[in-house]
Amino acid sequence: MTMGTRVMVVDGDKVLLIRHTYVPGWQFPGGGVGPGETFEEAGRRETLEETGYRVDGPLELFGLYHNTSPVTNRDHVAFYVARKFVHEFERKKDHEISEVRWFDRRALPEGVTPATSQRIDEYFDHVEKRAVWGY
Numbered sequence: 001m002t003m004g005t006r007v008m009v010v011d012g013d014k015v016l017l018i019r020h021t022y023v024p025g026w027q028f029p030g031g032g033v034g035p036g037e038t039f040e041e042a043g044r045r046e047t048l049e050e051t052g053y054r055v056d057g058p059l060e061l062f063g064l065y066h067n068t069s070p071v072t073n074r075d076h077v078a079f080y081v082a083r084k085f086v087h088e089f090e091r092k093k094d095h096e097i098s099e100v101r102w103f104d105r106r107a108l109p110e111g112v113t114p115a116t117s118q119r120i121d122e123y124f125d126h127v128e129k130r131a132v133w134g135y
Contacts, residue, residue, distance in 0.1 A: 002075045004067070005043040006030030008119060009053055009082045011102065015120060017112070018050050019099040025113040026103075030077070039078040047082065051100045052091035057084030062123060065115075067133040077133050079119060 006028040009016040017026040029050040033042040044055045059080040067075035091100045103109055105124050108117060115134040121127040 002072065003033045003039070003078070004031060004075060005033060005039050005046065005078045005080065006119075007043045007047045007055070007059065007080045007082055008062070008123065009047065009051070009055070009085055010123075011083075011085075013105050013124075014102045015105055016051055016053060016100065016102055017109070017116065018097055019111075021094075021096060021098045025111050025116070026109050027113045027116045028079075028119070033078075040080070043078070043080045043082075047085075048088060050091070050097050052087060052089040053085045054088045055082040055084070056086045057082070062119070063129055065133040066131060069133075075133075081123060 007030055008028050018029050019026055029047045030043065031046040033039055040059050043059055048054050059082055062079045062081050065077045065079060067077050069075060091097060105120050118130060118134050122129050
């Protein structure tokens, strides 16, 4: 079994999304939980590494999801929401992250992943939570 974390950084009605260089679509920052690391620690680390924003305050655990990707059905994702943050540095394009941008939740970009769109609906519009992360 593998475990990962994703973080939705929220500023009012805006959400911070990233695009990776190696998978299509806009999504939340996040990644695998490393040895000796808690879900929350991994979420904070991945958010800073992938966006240049440091979570400054509590992370709200929004849900635990079963990730049924085309690669595995043994992955689980802890999804957090961060409303307090500090912009530490400008994230430049590299081999992993091609772009980091803020979007109004009502004007999401073309190519946003289904899982990202679903979590935004669940959080902002109180749509019933799904148990599966979704792709």
